[in-house]
Amino acid sequence: MGKSQFDPAGHKLIPWNAGRMVGAKRPLKQRDLWAICFYLDEHYRWRDRALFDLALDCKLPACDLVRFITGDVVAAGSNRNRANVIQQKARKPVQFELGKEVRESLLAWLTCRGGSIDDFAFPSRIDRAGHMSTRQYSRLVDEWVGAIGLDVRDYGTHSLRRTKAALIYKATGNLRAVQILLGHTKIETTVRYLGVDIDDALTLSERTEI
Template sequence: MGHSDFDDANRERVPWNAGKKVGTKRPFTQKQIWAIRFFLDRERRVRDRALFDLAIDSKLRGCDLVKIRISDVVVGPAIRTRAIVVQQKTSRPVQFEITSDVRASLLTWLERRGGMVDDYAFPSRINHSQHMNTRQYARLVDEWVTAIGLRPEEYGTHSLRRTKASMIYKATGNIRAIQILLGHSKIENTVRYLGVDIEDALLLAEQTEI
């Protein structure tokens, strides 16, 4: 349903994306990942290092990442090697790996954080019984990006979600695997999300003999 140009209530309406750069955010390169890690380590931002690392490994949307509970990533005294989270957008579970370096940064943070297994891994600054909100997460990502000299207009929370998926795709060309890792219901969504163009698709087809 549209809006009439003669409706006074809409004459002052400002488009939500006015003055903003919209579109797919760039994934990080390996060099940029280590630059952000170096910055966070230098500034002794233990929580942020764990959050950044988990965002890369989990490939989760921000709304799912901030709601992770300690029990989602911890089993007994150790960090899990694999975890499962039910996605807010699709209500479907998605599984992800937690690599050794990420387990180390998570363990360092959770030992400092303390709390019970049912607590959120990344609590709100205002109310520690609640989780960090997505706006705070987005602001942190802007800080990290700016700190290493990148443009925050080109990178965001989805950059973290796309990074490892893009690397796996470039290494393997396996769209189906990426679809599973990202928890997409349709492979077409994965193709659009990764920015796979027609040339990539044709090259994959040409390399597949039946």
Template sequence: MGYSRFDQAMQGRAAWNAGKNVGTKRPLTQKQNWAIRFHLDREGRLRDKALFDLAIDRKLRGCDLVKIKIGDIVAGSDVRTRAIVIQLKTNRPVQFELTADVRATLIAWLERRGGTASDYLFPSRIDHANHMSTRQYARLVDEWVTAIGLRKAEYGTHSFRRTKAAKIYRATSNIRAIQILLGHTKIENTVRYLGVDVEDALLLAERTEI
């Protein structure tokens, strides 16, 4: 719902998206992934490295990522190779994998962070009993991409959600697999999310012989 142009309270107030790029955010390239990891390693930002690695690997929305609890990814003394979370937007479960490098980073972070299975993996800087806010996560993303010379207007939290999914799609052209990994209820959403267009469809058809 918009605001009436006759509403005196809104006169002179800039639109929320004035001057902002609110379109689809770009996925990161492999080179950009490693540049951010190198930056965070060099700065000794272990929490941020764990958050970044998990964001890329899990392909979750920011609102689901920040609410992960230690018990969601830990079994006994080990980090799980696979886990499941319930998505806030759809209230549906989505399963994801945790690769070896990501598990190693998470173990290092958990050793420093401490806590119990019921604690949030990434606590709020204000209230440690609560989770990091999506706003704080978005600010960190802006810092990371800016640090490696990217324009923050072109990248955001959804860039991390799209990165691995886009790479898998380019390698396999398997839309259904991407739909499952992203937890989309409709495949049309996955098509739009990946930016699949007519050219992609024609290239796939040209590579397929019967």
């Protein structure tokens, strides 16, 4: 139960966002990606490198990323070139590519991790049979960006989801393709993710044929 704004106690309430930086988190730049990869490789963080690479390629929310099972990325004893998963919130299938680097980092981690194709690729630190929590993933992202000198308040798990989409849009201007890759139903959602002006976005979309 809350307090009334007319009560004396209500005058002492502090807004939840007082002093905090809120809003969309920034995507990482190319040099930031290289720096994080170097940091993880230097410290032999195979799990974190695989998780980082997969987060960039799959462009999925944290709640979907941590639920990956080994069978989602491995088939017939080798890594898949593409994967298809159902988003937990949207309940829609999203297909994405698995580049060479993510396949290599996943192979290194899953070889070390062991288990079967039905196991979670990134197990919980508390329960090996369960998957990593979104909170643990968020703390890892804070550690990665902090390790290369970035302000952790400016970045988060959504930064990794936005990064490749932002790079694709910057290189091609193809907003519709980015919308498909992110699994967004409405183009306005993609616009907010990329920070593109709505009029420019719609113009680009109208000129783009899939």
